[in-house]
Amino acid sequence: MEEKILQLKEKLESEISKVTDGMALESIRVAYLGKKGSVTELLKGLKDLGDAEKKEFGQKVNQFKNEIQQTIDEYKTKLAELEVQKELEAAEEFDMSMPRMVARGSYHPITLVQRECEAIFKSMGFTVEDYSEVVSEYECFESLNIPKHHPARDMQDTYYLENGQLLKTQTSAAQNAIYRKYKDALVNDGKPIKAIFPGRCFRNEATDACHENTFFQMEGVMVGKDINISNLIFFMKTMLSEVFQRDIKVRLRPGFFPFVEPGFELDINCLICGGEGCPSCKHSGWLELCPCGMIHPEVLKAGGIDPEEYTGFAFGLGLTRLAMMKYGVKDIRDLNSGNLKSMEQFAE
C-alpha cells in the first residue's frame, strides 16, 4: 500500500509538471481524485484491510489525497497567473497620438459672459431679470427722462414698428418695470432694489466689423436709502475686477445720459497694455467701457419711487463688447452669423 502511494506520488509529480492548461489539470484531478480515480480506488481498497492497517493506511491515503488537492490548487493559481501574463503580453499598446472625432457642443459666447456676470451679481445679492425685446416709447424713452425731441429718439437710431412700439435700443427700457415691481418691498420692508437685466438691444444702423444692429447689454440698478456715488464706484470696480479676474483700475469722467444725474463714462485701464498705451486703447491707456450714474430723480419718480427718500445707481455693460474683448473677437458680425466654425470654439 505504502509503495503504491509512493508510486502514485512520483507519477503525479511527473504528470503535473507537464500540465500547461486548466483542462489538463482537471483531467489529472479526475484521474486521481475522481470517482474512479487512483486515490479513490486506494480508498476503496481499504475495506479489505484489517482494522489496525485500515486506520494506518486510511490516514496516509487521506493525507495523500489532501496533498494532491493542494498541489492541484497551487497549480491552478500558477496557471491563472500565467494566463494573465500571457494576456498582458499579447495585449495591444494603444496609440494615443491618434486624432479622434469628439462630438462637443458649444455655448454662445454671450451666454458664457452673461453667466459670469450673473454669477458675480448674484453673489452680491442682485436678482437677474428678464425683459421683452419689443417695448413702448414710454419704456424706452419717456420713463427714462428722454423727452420727445431728444436726438436719441430719432428715427435713424431706433427701429419703430407699425403698431407704434419699437425694438428696445437699450436695456434701460426695463428700468421702469423693475422699479414698479420692487418698489413696495423697498418702501414697506426696506429691501433695496438690486437687479441686473441682460438683454438684446437693437439700433437702426449699418453694420460693419464694429457695428451691429442687434447686440447684448446688461443693465444693473441698485436703489435704496443712501445709495451714493462712492458705492457706485465701489460696485463698478468690484464687478469689473471679478469679470476680468484681476484688479482693475477704473476712472470716471462726466458723461451725459438723460436717465442719470450725475452721469459718468467709466474707463478701465487697458487690458492689453496695462495702461502703457497701445493701438487697442488708441495709446491712451484707457478703454471706455460702461456708462453709469446716479439714477435721475425723474426716472425714480416715473417708477413710483420718491427721489427725496431713495437714491440709486444704474450702469450699462455692453455684453457683446465684453465677449469680444474677452475672446478676442474682431468682427462683431461673427456673433450673430450662426457660423459653427466660429461658434464651436466656445465650448465650456
Add this chain to the structure above:
Amino acid sequence: MFLSMNWISDYVDLSGLDKRDLISRFSLSTAEVENEIFYKGSDVEGVVVARIVSVKEHPESKKLHLLKVDIGAGEPVDVVCGAPNVREGMKTAFAKVGARLGDITISPRPLAGYVSNGMCCSEKEIGISDDHSGIMEITEEVALGTDLKDLYEIDDIVFEVDNKSLTNRPDLWGHYGIAREFAAIAHRPLKELEVVDLAQYENLPKVDMKIENPLCQRYSCLKFENIKKNISPVNMRIRLYYCGMRGINLLADLTNYLMLEMGQPMHAFDSRKVEKIRIKTFDKPFTFTTLDGVERNIDENTLMICNDNTPVAIAGIMGGLDSEIVEDTHTLTLESATFDAVSVRKSTVRLAHRTDASMRYEKCLDPEMTVKAIARFVKLLQDIDDGVTVVSALTDEYAFHYPKVSLDFDKNYVNRYTGIEISDEHIVDTLTSLGFTVTKEDSNFHVEVPSYRATKDVTIKADIIEEITRIYGYDNFDVHTTKAPLYPVRSFSMKTLEDKVKDTLVKKYALHEVHSYIWAYHDEYKALGIDVEENVKLINSTNPNIETLRRSMIPTQLCQVKGNFQYAPEFGIFEIGHVVQGLREDGLCNEKKMLAITLFSKEKDVKALYFELADMLSVLMSDIKHKKITFESITATHSYEHTKNLNAVLADGNKIGEMGVVHPTVGKKIDKKAAIVFAELDMELFDKVAGESIQYEEPSRFPEMTVDLSFVTSCYKPIGDAIAEIASPLVKNVVVTDTYEDQDAKSITIRILFSHKERTLTREEVTEVTDQLIAILDKNGIQLKN
C-alpha cells in the same frame, strides 16, 4: 471741437501749470478730450522776419527769381525763390540756413544753377494757414531778424474735445466757457471779456426788425459802416486755423472768431439787402440758395430770416447767397440771435445740412449772450479798424426768456448723495468759480444758476452734485460698499429653465448654441423657398431685406443650417430667442420667447433623426420638470413644414410647441441628401408646466423579469393602448427594442419589464399579463410573430 491753450489763456492765467496735466484733468472733470494733443509750432524753428532787398529774374527759369534777402544780421543772403508774389522791399518770413520746418532742415542748396541760402516761406510752410499762393507778407513794424515766434502766436497747444460729450453743455461751445472750467479746475480767477458799452449808441436809429414767429427766442442786431480793413490780424487767423477754420476776410473771420470765443453764432448781412428784418416761416415750400451756392428746399416748418417777404437766411443754419457781404458792401447788419433748439435741429435734419452754427443752436444757447456778443464784436472790430462807425442803436427783441433757476439743498443731501464728506468751502468755491451765486446759511445752500447753465443743463439739485463732484475729482473719492439689509435672492424659474435647457442641449446632446436676428431675411428665405409670412413690420428699416419680424425661429435656423451644410456630416443648433406672432387684442406685439432646435444629418435616416429629436424634448421635460411629454399629429400650415411628420408637443395635455421634419422642397435646397428636423417650444409654456418633485421609490429587492414579444405590425400605438388597457401593476417599463419593415415583412419587438415589490414573481402571473396582451392585439388583427 479744437481748442487753443493760448486762446484759453487770454481769460485765465495758467502760467506755471503743466498744460498736459490740466488737459487731462479737464477730460476727467468736464468733457472728453481726444487723445492726441497737438503741439503747434514745435516743428518750426529759425524762421525770422527778413526783407527782400533785390529781385532779379532767373536767367533760365520763368518762375524762379534770384533774391538778396536782409535777415537783420551780416550781409544779405542769396536766395532762389519761386513764389509769384516776390517784390523788392517786401518783408517776409524767412527760414535761415539751419532752420527747421516740419521734417526739413534748411541748408544751402543749389537750385537751377544757383545756391539758395535759406527759404522764403508761405504761411502753409510755417503751418499757420493753408495759404500756399505765395510767400507770407509781414506788415508789422518790427526789426529784421526777429524770430517769427516772437512776433506771432505760432507756438500753441491745441486739443480736441469730443463734440458728443458737450451735448448738454451749451456754455462750452466757445473758448470762454472752456476757460471757465480751466479756472475752476486750476483754482485761478476768470477774467471778464472786454466789451464796449453799447448804450453810447442808443440815440441812433434802430434797425427795422421784428420777430414774427416764436421759434426765434431773441434777435439782436447792429449796423456798421466804413470798414476799411479786409484782412484779419495774423494772430486771429492763426487761432482760427488751429481751431479748424479757414481765414476768409475780416468780417467773416470775426464772426467765426466770436463763435469760437463765446459760442455765439453771428451773421453779417449786406444792409442793402436787409432793410426790414422779419423772422418767420412761410406757408408754402420754396427753394433757397445758401451762401455755399447750394439750392435747398425749404418747407413750412423752417424758420427764415427775411427782408420783409424775401428770405435772406435759414435761421441758425446758414445765410443766403444774395445777402452776403460783397466787395462793394458799404453798410452791414450784424445778427446775434437765439432760436428754438429743437426747431433748428429738425431743420438741420430735413436739410441734411449741419453747420458750426446749427450745431451750437441745437444745444440750447443762452439768449443772454446775444447782446454781449455784439458788444464784444464791436470791441474787437474797433481794435482792428478804428475807422469803423456804428450807425444804428442796438436793436433787440427778447421774445422768450428761460425761467431763472435757483436751487436749495443742505449739506446732508450732498453727503448722502456722494457718500463722502466734501467741505463747505469746496462746495462754495467750486460753484462760485463756475459762475453760480451761492449763499449759505448754517448747513443750507441757496444757489442761483447762471443763465448759460440754465437753458436745460442745470435744473435740479442732483445737477449741483455733479458740479461739486466733478471738480472735486472722482479719483479723489473714498470708495466703499453699501450698508443695506440682507435678504435671500431667488432665481426666477425662467432663468433657471433657460440655463438647464442650454446645459442639457450642449452637454448631453453636443448641440451648438447660436444667435440670430428677430426679423425675417426675405432674400435668404426666398432662396430656400420659405414664405415670409404676414407679420408686424419695421416702419423705418433702411434695408428692405429685413422689413418683417419673424413669427418663428425655424426659418431662421434653416437659413443658418444652409450656411453650415458643409460644416459636418451631422450637427445640431439651438437658440432661445424671441419671435413676434402678430398683434394681441390690445394692439401690442404678441412677443414670445422660444426655444428652437434644428438637427441636420447625412448619416442617419430622417426617422432616426426625428426620434432623436423627440428623445431630446422628452429628456428636457423629464429632467427639468419630471414630467412626460406626448406628441400629436398636426396639419402643416407653413411652407417649410412636412405635410405628414409634424407633431404638437404636449405636456399635461397642453400644447407647448411643435416639432417636425422639414418640407422636402426646402430640405433639398439646403442639402440634397441630408435629413433635417426641427422643434420649437414656447418657453413661457414650458416654464408654466407644473413640475413634479423627485419621489423616491425603494427598488424591489426581488428579481425582475423581462419578456420580449414581437408583433407583426408597423404601428406601435395599438400595443401601447393595449398595455395601458391592461394596466397591470407588475409592468414597470416597456421599450421598443427593434422595428423591422420591408416589402415582405414588418414587426415591432417590445421588451416588458416586470417586477414586484414584495415577492419574487411567478412565471404564471407574468404569462397571464402577456397572454392578455397577445389576446387583445389578436382581436385587433395584430398577430404575435413566431
